[in-house]
Amino acid sequence: MQMPAPDARVMAKKDHVLRRLMAVLPEDAVIHDPTATRAYECDALTAYRCPPLAAVLPASTAEVAAVLKICHEERVPVVPRGSGTSLAGGALPTADSVILGVARLNEVLEVDYPNRFIRVQAGRTNLSVTGAVEGDGWFYAPDPSSQLACAIAGNIGMNSGGAHCLKYGVTTNNLLGVTLVMMDGTVVEIGGAHLDAAGYDWLGVICGSEGQLGVVTEATLRILPKPEGARPVLMGFDSSEVAGACVADIIRAGVLPVAIEFMDRPCIAATEAFAGAGYPDCEALLIVEVEGCPAEIDEQLALIKRIAEGHRPVALRESGSAEESARIWLGRKSAFGAMGQLGDYMCLDGTIPVSALPEVLRRIGELSAEMGLRVANVFHAGDGNMHPLILFDANAPGDLERCEALGAEILKLCVKAGGCLTGEHGVGVEKRDLMGVQYRPEDLDAQMRVKDVFDPDWLLNPAKVFPLEASAGRRAG
Amino acid sequence: MMRPETEAELAGIVAGAEGPLRIEGGGTRGMVGAEGDALSVAGLSGVVLYEPGALTLVVRAGTPLAEVEAVLAGEGQRLAFEPMDHRRLLGRDGVPTIGGVAAANVSGPRRVQAGACRDAMLGVRFVDGRGRVIRNGGRVMKNVTGYDLVKLMAGSRGTLGVLTELAVKVLPVPEAAAVLVLEGLDPQAAVAAMSAALGSPFEVSAAAHLPEAGETWLRLEGFAASVAYRAGRLGALLDRFGPARVVEAPEEVAAMIRRLRDVEDFADRPGDVWRISVQPSDGPRAAEAVAAEAAIYDWGGGLVWVLVPEGHDIRPALAGLAGHAVRVRGAGPLASPEPAPLAALAARLRAEFDPRGLFNPGAMG
Numbered sequence: 001m002q003m004p005a006p007d008a009r010v011m012a013k014k015d016h017v018l019r020r021l022m023a024v025l026p027e028d029a030v031i032h033d034p035t036a037t038r039a040y041e042c043d044a045l046t047a048y049r050c051p052p053l054a055a056v057l058p059a060s061t062a063e064v065a066a067v068l069k070i071c072h073e074e075r076v077p078v079v080p081r082g083s084g085t086s087l088a089g090g091a092l093p094t095a096d097s098v099i100l101g102v103a104r105l106n107e108v109l110e111v112d113y114p115n116r117f118i119r120v121q122a123g124r125t126n127l128s129v130t131g132a133v134e135g136d137g138w139f140y141a142p143d144p145s146s147q148l149a150c151a152i153a154g155n156i157g158m159n160s161g162g163a164h165c166l167k168y169g170v171t172t173n174n175l176l177g178v179t180l181v182m183m184d185g186t187v188v189e190i191g192g193a194h195l196d197a198a199g200y201d202w203l204g205v206i207c208g209s210e211g212q213l214g215v216v217t218e219a220t221l222r223i224l225p226k227p228e229g230a231r232p233v234l235m236g237f238d239s240s241e242v243a244g245a246c247v248a249d250i251i252r253a254g255v256l257p258v259a260i261e262f263m264d265r266p267c268i269a270a271t272e273a274f275a276g277a278g279y280p281d282c283e284a285l286l287i288v289e290v291e292g293c294p295a296e297i298d299e300q301l302a303l304i305k306r307i308a309e310g311h312r313p314v315a316l317r318e319s320g321s322a323e324e325s326a327r328i329w330l331g332r333k334s335a336f337g338a339m340g341q342l343g344d345y346m347c348l349d350g351t352i353p354v355s356a357l358p359e360v361l362r363r364i365g366e367l368s369a370e371m372g373l374r375v376a377n378v379f380h381a382g383d384g385n386m387h388p389l390i391l392f393d394a395n396a397p398g399d400l401e402r403c404e405a406l407g408a409e410i411l412k413l414c415v416k417a418g419g420c421l422t423g424e425h426g427v428g429v430e431k432r433d434l435m436g437v438q439y440r441p442e443d444l445d446a447q448m449r450v451k452d453v454f455d456p457d458w459l460l461n462p463a464k465v466f467p468l469e470a471s472a473g474r475r476a477g
Numbered sequence: 478m479m480r481p482e483t484e485a486e487l488a489g490i491v492a493g494a495e496g497p498l499r500i501e502g503g504g505t506r507g508m509v510g511a512e513g514d515a516l517s518v519a520g521l522s523g524v525v526l527y528e529p530g531a532l533t534l535v536v537r538a539g540t541p542l543a544e545v546e547a548v549l550a551g552e553g554q555r556l557a558f559e560p561m562d563h564r565r566l567l568g569r570d571g572v573p574t575i576g577g578v579a580a581a582n583v584s585g586p587r588r589v590q591a592g593a594c595r596d597a598m599l600g601v602r603f604v605d606g607r608g609r610v611i612r613n614g615g616r617v618m619k620n621v622t623g624y625d626l627v628k629l630m631a632g633s634r635g636t637l638g639v640l641t642e643l644a645v646k647v648l649p650v651p652e653a654a655a656v657l658v659l660e661g662l663d664p665q666a667a668v669a670a671m672s673a674a675l676g677s678p679f680e681v682s683a684a685a686h687l688p689e690a691g692e693t694w695l696r697l698e699g700f701a702a703s704v705a706y707r708a709g710r711l712g713a714l715l716d717r718f719g720p721a722r723v724v725e726a727p728e729e730v731a732a733m734i735r736r737l738r739d740v741e742d743f744a745d746r747p748g749d750v751w752r753i754s755v756q757p758s759d760g761p762r763a764a765e766a767v768a769a770e771a772a773i774y775d776w777g778g779g780l781v782w783v784l785v786p787e788g789h790d791i792r793p794a795l796a797g798l799a800g801h802a803v804r805v806r807g808a809g810p811l812a813s814p815e816p817a818p819l820a821a822l823a824a825r826l827r828a829e830f831d832p833r834g835l836f837n838p839g840a841m842g
Binding site for chain 1: 528529530531532533553554582584588592593595596605609610611612613615616617618619620621622623624625626627628629631632633637648649650651668669672675676677678679680699700702703705706707710754755756757758776779780799800801802803812813815816818819822823825826829830841
């Protein structure tokens with residue numbers, strides 16, 4: 001993975017830039033000591049690291065605007081950072097960049113139940129947004145698995161999803177408004193407590209733009225009343241393909257579970273050893289959760305179980321209590337931790353049409369055997385968002401390269417099946433150079449024109465999303 | 478009128494165009510403010526791919542909405558966002574197309590629960606102002622690969638490109654639907670009742686208040702047993718707003734929702750019609766501020782349809798409220814202006830996507 005060479009002019013004026021930043025921010029909000037900036041050298045994609053020029057931690061929209069104005073005038077690249085949980089390297093610095101962390105922007109500004117929204121500063125963590133309203137029976141729907149740590153700013157940047165998107169959608173479907181600071185320091189309010197836009201849908205294009213169009217400092221989010229109840233059912237199958245076929249049949253039948261989670265044998269074995277959830281010994285299992293009123297739950301689960309029976313399940317276990325529900329979810333929720341116990345792994349994020357699940361799972365199995373690397377599958381099956389985990393040994397020469405090659409093959413397979421490279425993690429630097437697999441040059445050019453409009457000098461979050469050769473002409477300016 | 482039959486032909490027409498083009502789907506709404514030679518997308522018609530098991534439909538932009546809905550109904554599915562049919566309100570003929578719906582981000586009563594048209598749109602193909610075919614998004618529900626130009630195209634009224642194909646998420650048609658009717662509430666009380674309903678766990682899929690009828694409507698959908706249970710619970714929850722009547726007959730429910738969705742009550746009356754989007758609790762204030770002759774509250778009060786005398790510009794009266802207004806019937810200004818920095822972005826965006834200013838000049842106000 002290549003990053004552009006740092007701009008020598010910026011590196012040479014580091015002290016000058018720091019002095020200007022310190023003039024507009026409190027002393028402890030400008031981090032420049034080389035040992036301290038190490039904390040910002042990478043995000044959750046730890047394979048790539050680069051300490052930034054400096055990191056700043058503004059505590060207000062005005063401070064963010066002041067920082068951006070200075071960086072704009074000095075032509076210093078800026079890398080916005082939420083909580084640094086990106087799995088795609090979305091917050092990877094360049095040596096000539098300033099990290100703009102939103103961690104100090106963490107207040108709840110307004111909660112309005114009659115109008116069904118919450119307004120927060122964008123550094124607030126995802127789970128704490130729900131935390132602010134759950135006592136009153138409400139929740140914020142998008143629930144990425146990093147929700148304890150990840151910031152709303154990062155969720156907006158990456159258009160984060162989660163386990164419950166099948167029913168509630170992803171971030172873009174739950175975002176009502178933002179305060180956006182543009183690279184030149186201009187502050188704009190977009191959307192609000194009302195629905196939809198009279199002009200262009202700016203909110204829609206900002207969400208998922210990976211921090212390349214502006215810095216979000218505040219967000220108005222849709223909140224929902226909690227359902228009366230929820231109940232999961234666990235089903236084990238003889239093969240991954242059969243489990244995949246069962247998923248497609250459930251969707252086809254007109255029921256809309258709130259979540260359908262999939263795990264295959266390698267993943268089941270690892271989580272059993274780690275968490276001991278008592279999962280059945282089988283090739284693949286599904287956790288299907290439905291929610292709503294008691295009548296709704298009974299009827300939906302009855303239908304789902306009927307469909308599952310047609311696929312000859314080796315196990316079928318409906319929860320009868322809160323404890324049993326927690327036990328059913330235990331293994332799934334500890335899956336990523338459990339896989340970590342097995343050694344190094346790379347987590348992919350390709351999405352495919354649900355109908356293609358059986359075929360794609362079969363093909364992943366073949367590719368895994370061909371390349372001699374084990375692949376464990378654990379993912380949100382209901383919306384086709386796969387997370388194949390490729391197991392490798394970082395200390396074995398050539399293993400990482402083989403792993404990357406297999407990952408690229410699997411992602412190409414997803415695109416070929418009618419899907420995409422990334423369903424919820426984002427492109428970042430990780431999938432940047434694969435963009436050509438999904439999009440033609442003119443498709444990428446159209447996206448880059450939007451970047452030109454918002455950030456003509458291409459200073460925001462450099463070297464992400466677009467292949468370097470595709471953006472070369474623009475970045476040079 | 479130019480009426481290409483293929484995307485390539487359409488791209489050729491755009492590439493060779495020497496003056497403004499007025500992009501039309503079915504010509505149902507009549508492009509407000511647009512000028513130039515008519516370019517119809519109606520020739521680009523038909524379903525490209527329909528996978529009921531993946532809840533996705535890929536369809537050419539000129540496909541009649543009725544055809545889309547019939548294809549989906551055949552598999553027990555539908556467009557969740559319930560687009561309105563403008564013909565009665567505008568007194569026009571024409572055949573509404575799916576592309577026209579997308580280009581105007583047309584969403585009906587279910588928007589409060591299931592999201593807008595833009596939320597259902599998964600992917601697009603369009604021809605930009607240089608005559609190039611651009612693809613964005615795809616046909617899967619979760620996709621964060623690159624920028625989301627799909628949302629940008631939704632509601633852009635053909636000013637950034639001519640939509641040629643779109644992929645949409647569809648949903649199953651539930652077994653039953655019912656409407657809970659409250660009577661005699663004033664707009665403030667009606668909005669309070671609707672907020673209580675939408676803030677309950679009973680999954681209300683439409684919440685509207687029709688002051689002239691003196692009725693407040695709350696729709697429930699799902700399995701029959703679930704609808705019956707929720708209707709009972711919701712009625713009890715809203716006890717303080719008076720007794721609730723439950724309408725269950727499918728034809729009657731459908732007729733009520735059509736009346737609301739298509740703003741039928743304003744269809745045969747003189748005057749301009751605007752739609753105002755505000756936070757629900759501001760709905761009554763908005764109707765009062767513009768001195769509406771008549772108002773209909775949808776989306777729990779967040780969407781206010783107002784009937785005002787012809788030529789009456791309601792925007793100055795709304796200056797104190799957050800939100801926006803768009804004129805749907807009548808002549809004159811189209812929509813609330815954007816803040817200056819956004820207007821500047823809009824101008825630059827148009828210049829990037831349509832550098833020769835071909836597409837629907839005047840259509841975004």
